[in-house]
Structure formats: C-alpha cells, structure tokens
Amino acid sequence: MNAEEVGTNGRVALVTGASRGIGAGIARQLLDRGLRVAGTYRSGGELVGKLAADAPGRVLPVAFDLAAPDTAEALVEQVAGHWGRLDSLVLNAAVWQGGKLVRADPGDWWRVIEENLRSTAALVRAAIPWLAEGVNPSVVLVGSAVGTVGFPGDTAYASVKAAAVGFARSLAKELAPQGVRVNVLAPGFVETDMTAAIPEGARQKIADATVLGRFGTVEEIARAAVFLAEDATFCTGAVLAADGGWTL
Template identity: 40%
Template sequence: MTDETPAPPEAPSGRSVLVTGGNRGIGRAIAEAFVAQGDRVAVTTRNGGAPDGTLDVRCDVTDPEAVEAAFRTVEEAHGPVEVLVANAGITHDTLLLRMSEEDWSSVIDTNLTGTFRLVKRASKGMLRLKRGRIVLISSVVGMLGSPGQVNYAASKAGLVGMARSMARELGSRGITTNVVAPGYVETDMTGVLTDEQRAAIKQQVPLGRYASPQEVAGAVTWLAGDHAAYVTGAVIPVDGGLGMGH
C-alpha cells in the first residue's frame, strides 16, 4: 500500500509587509521592492491603484476604525504584520501667518497622529511574535525646516522623536524602529515644479540631482533586512547630502 497521507500545507513564503500610501511615488517603489524580494505585501490606499502583486487595502489613517479594519484585513490574508512602513502623508503648504487651523491640523493628524495609530496597532502583533521592523518615512524638511512648511516640517520632525522612543520601548522584544528621511525625489509632487525651481533645488544638493523613488526604497528594504538587525533608533538620510545627516 502506498502512503496517501496528504502532505502538510506549505508555509507562506516571505514576510507580511504593510506599506501605507503605497499607490504612487516613494510608497509604490517601496512596495514593489518588497514584492521583488518575495514578501507578502499589503498596501493602503484611499482610492485604489496599488502595485501588481500587492493586497490593496482601503484606509484613511486619520480614522482609527479604518486603521483597525485595515490591519484585520491584512492579518487575515497575510498573517500578523512583521514589517510596517509608515509612508502615508500629505502637505498643505503656506506661510505661517496664512496657515489656517485646518492646514495645520490636517497635516499633523495624517502625518504624525496617523503614524501613531499605525505603529501602535502594528506593535501589538510584533510583541506577540517577539520580532518586527518598523520604518517611518520622514523628510529632510523635518531636519532642516522649510519656509511655507511649518506644519509639514513639524510632523516629519515628530516622527524622529516617536521612532527613537519606540526603539527604547520595543527593542528588548526584537523590534527595530528606524526613520528614512528622503530629500528631493522624482515624484508627482516634485514634478509640478518649474524648471527654474528644479534648477535652484539641484544647486543645493551636493550630488546635483534628485533621488529616484527606488533609491529611497533601497534604504527601507535594507533597514527591514537581516543586515540591519542591529540598527534601531537611526535616521537614514537619502538626500544627496542636502541635510548632511542632521
């Protein structure tokens, strides 16, 4: 007689990765980089358009219930989130004296408070697993400041304090928390600048060019990989030397 006992199901390959705001620009490149590594990648979007090979999860990070629902969806499909990349963010640029309460609160609630909601929920599963990687996407603006971006700079600088506090709280459980701070990147957001504005920006950057989204993604996947297992509480600038590591 032949043994017809069915073989046990294969364990899913790769890690469960969640990238917020992953339908375009930097977030899309990050999601695609994790897919290329063989990870199981979920992407949050507001209106769809996630990259091929990812799970498209609709989520508004300013809504606590939507964040909870998104995590439940990801956990059912891919298991507990092992890598969180908090990338979702908005801008409402204007000079300080013209900045309305809504201009301020909407940016802070999305970029800073929204990230708080994400990392708090993700850390619950990571604590049970006794491992995890959290990467927050900040900006060189959060280090250097920028006229007309008081709200945005404050939100992005706040991510550094958040990450370093979490690194101290969660490190003993095998969870790393780091920040990637991109400079000027070739995305839809920078594509609206005039040629004169683009030239002026490049003059400030020692490398004399913009970054590609893929270069930012490379820093993120490194922080989430084995070679960065002893890196936590770090701020990795991907800015062509603009901020000089501030």
Template identity: 40%
Template sequence: MSRSVLVTGGNRGIGHAIARVFAESGDKVAFTYRTGEPPADLLELGCLPVQCDITDTEQVELAYKQVEAEHGAVEVLIANAGVNRDQLLMRMSEEDFSAVVETNLTGTFRTVKRANRAMLRARKGRIILISSAVALRGEPGQVNYAASKAGLIGFARSLARELGSRNITVNVVAPGLTRTDMAAALSEDQQKALIGQVPLGRIGLPDEIAAAVRFLASEDAAYITGAVVPVDGGVAMGH
C-alpha cells in the same frame, strides 16, 4: 522567508517603489491607498490593496484585520502615508496645519500602535517611518510638514527604546527631493533651485529610497534601531 509587509500610502511615489521592491523580494505585501485605483503593476505582483484613510482609527483597524486574514500578522511596517499643504506661516490656516499633523504624525501613531500588538507577541518586528530631509533642515512654507516629519524622529527614537528588548527595531528614512507627484507639482524654477542645493546635483529616485528601506528591514540591519538614515543627496548633512 516570506514576511507579512504593510506599506501605508503604497499606491504611488515612494510608497509604490517600496511595495514593489518587497514584493519582488518574495514578501507578502499589502499596501494602503486612500483614493483612486490600486496600481496594476502591484496587483500583478500579488500585492494586497487595502483602502484606508489613516486619519480614521476604525479604518486602520479594519485594514489590519484584512491584512491579517490574508497574510498573517504584520511583521514589517513601513509608515509612508503623508500629505502636504504648503503655505507661508502668516497665510497658513489652523486647519491646514492640523490636517498635515493629523495625517503625517497622528496617522503614523495609529498604524504603528496597531502593528505593535502582534510584534510584541511575536517578540520580533521591523518598523520604518518615512520622514523627510525637510524635518532636519527646514524649508520656507513647510512649517506644518516639517513639524510633522520631525515629530516622527522623536516618536521613532522613543519607541526604539520601548521595544528594543523585544527584538523590534524602529528606524527612520529621511528622503530629500524625490521624483514623485509632490516634486512634479513644483515649477521648473522651483525644482532647479532645490536641486541647486543638493551636493550630488540631482533629484532622487523612489527606488533609491526603497533600497534603504529594504536594507533596514533585512537581517543585515538587525543591530540598527533608533537611526535616521538620510537619502537626500547630501542636502541635510550635519543635521
């Protein structure tokens, strides 16, 4: 049965792969993007592009109203939108720290809170947050990013306890190094060093992250909530 699915930050990378896999499965998919143009392949699949900056509460509200008018109330939310501003702590500005937390953690709070309203009424829903292996193991130069992504885990587990009785599941997927624009910005030496830490010895693919997200949104995962699912080639095992 076709569901109303919303993917934040669905215009590229992991979010793009997630939006595509749900659309190909027959769901009604909307995705947010902040800048640029919506990807042509998602438009061809019938996905609804919604321009939205999740750091702005008013824009989040307008985005939901657009999705609800076109697809109905959101039944599956994938909170994927995020940014990074990497720098060693001694050189990191307060603005760089706050901007990352504001988008990755507080922005997720805004999008999840707005979806929560309709899910509570319907007494069902799936919420999946995209965190990072960095949240579990740490990484030099990413204290702001790691803190924001680790915050999503506490957020999800607390919310899972709040909403479980209403048949709403809340889970986290924690990708490792994945073939995205963020990884492409790294030098060849940086990529080699990071891949060298991965037991499977390779970089992940966005479609592999999307497959885990799709599973958590399926009926097969109806008894899974508050879980953190690493899709990282084993890099953060044991955390």
C-alpha cells in the same frame, strides 16, 4: 540574526501609500525579495491592483485614509488576519500642504499635523502585538530631510517629519525588548507627484543645493527603506538620510 538567516518566505509587510511614488517602489522591492505585501491606497486602488497582477497571491490592496485613524486597527486586523502574521510596517503615506505660516488657515495647518501623527500612532499601536510575534520585525517611518533643516512654507509638514524622529526613537526603546526595530528614513527631494509641481527655477536651485546635483529617484529611496526594514538588523532609532547630501 542577519537578513539571510532570517529569510523572507511568508513574511508580511504593510506599506502605506503603496499606490504611487516612493510607497509603490518600496512595495515592489519587498515583493522582489519574496515578501507578501499589503499596500494601502486612498484613491489609487487600481495602481495597487497592478502590483497584485505582477505578484499573484502576494499583494493585498487595502483602502486607508490618513484622515480616518480610527480605522487603523481594523486595517491591521484585516491584513494580519488575511495572512496570519505581520512582520514589517512601513509608514510612507503622508499628507502635505504647503504655505507660509503667516497666511495659513489654522484648520488646514492642524489637519496636516493631526492626520499624519494620529494615523502613525494608531497604525503602530494596532500593529505592535503582531510585530512582537514577527520574524525580523521592524517599523520604518518615512520622514523627510525637511524635518531636520526646515523649508519655507513647510512649518506643519516639517513639524510632522521632526516628530517622526522623536516618536521613532522612543518607540525603539519601548519595543526593543520584543525585538522590534524602529527607524526613520529621511529622503531629500525625490522625483514623484509630490514634487512635480515645483517650478523649474526652484527645482534647479534645489538640485544645485544638493551635493549630488539632482533629485533622487523612487528606486533609490525605496532601496534605502528596504535596507532599514530588512537588512539593518543592528539599527534601531536610526535616522538614515537619503538626500543626496542636501542637508550637508
């Protein structure tokens, strides 16, 4: 079944971290395609509310904190219960904290691992029964090029992003019998709040090391995520690099 045959009317996506950056871009593009979108926020509820104003009746803003994975099941039930279905799960929100391992506070280091991985597993687990009943169902994990090639000061974050690949590939095999695809998007450096604090000199070095010579935009990364979620009906367990060639 290709994406046109599947259609989008009435289908429901849950996008985490939809208040800003890449998640907001993904939510907007899914709405443009006619899906209904539940967008999670931690502090930016009013920003998800803006999306809702642009697509009346098709956006459900929902609070979710990665630090509270025990609330994942209630979140999924709230979303799927609201619309009676859940077809697509885009796990985009992430906790980032940098710092060289030698100086890292062990508590902070493990917090990055735990909050990201626990919430991922809990959300997916809660969503599986709904996705199994969905149309063109899929899970997209937003990983990172850093999970493949590493970055100084990012041992915890890069571990999470590398784990996303093993998680997705195993899950792809587990859920294939139910027709649920599972893929990873691995962006390079993108213009968002997450990268805003990178000093100018370092930004230039990263741009120079990127084959396309620049950071990516939210719209470009969102297009790649929506491709995996909606169009890539013969892709599962795939890792799509959207990094301008930074990892080449």
